[in-house]
Amino acid sequence: MSARPRLLPWSGPAGQPSYLVTDGGTDSHLWQLADEMEALQLRMGTEMIQHARALVDERKADARALRFLVNRLTEALTDALRVAESRGMRLDASNDEGTQSSRQAGNSDHGPTRPSLH
Numbered sequence: 490m491s492a493r494p495r496l497l498p499w500s501g502p503a504g505q506p507s508y509l510v511t512d513g514g515t516d517s518h519l520w521q522l523a524d525e526m527e528a529l530q531l532r533m534g535t536e537m538i539q540h541a542r543a544l545v546d547e548r549k550a551d552a553r554a555l556r557f558l559v560n561r562l563t564e565a566l567t568d569a570l571r572v573a574e575s576r577g578m579r580l581d582a583s584n585d586e587g588t589q590s591s592r593q594a595g596n597s598d599h600g601p602t603r604p605s606l607h
Contacts, residue, residue: 495579496578498526498571498572498575527576534565534568534569537565541562
């Protein structure tokens with residue numbers, strides 16, 4: 490089994506965070522699916538930013554179009570923050586493993602810390 494659960498890039502049925510615990514590590518089908526979903530979410534966010542810039546530059550956008558844009562940008566930002574949190578958790582896990590190895594080797598450098606998103 491993996492040492493720590495991975496925060497998945499989608500929510501559960503009630504909007505709660507979903508986690509993956511696998512004995513296949515990064516080679517498991519669900520792990521790879523989560524990687525693909527993260528990449529898709531980030532691409533969609535990039536496309537939404539491009540759309541937002543074009544809409545704002547247009548200066549003829551009505552309130553309905555702007556509301557729609559704000560809703561989609563909010564979704565994209567939520568997705569990006571979840572991806573960042575998940576990746577940060579995995580970095581922390583690998584840093585913890587590195588710290589344990591360093592301690593065993595006599596190195597006391599703990600490396601940088603990541604601020605919490607909560």
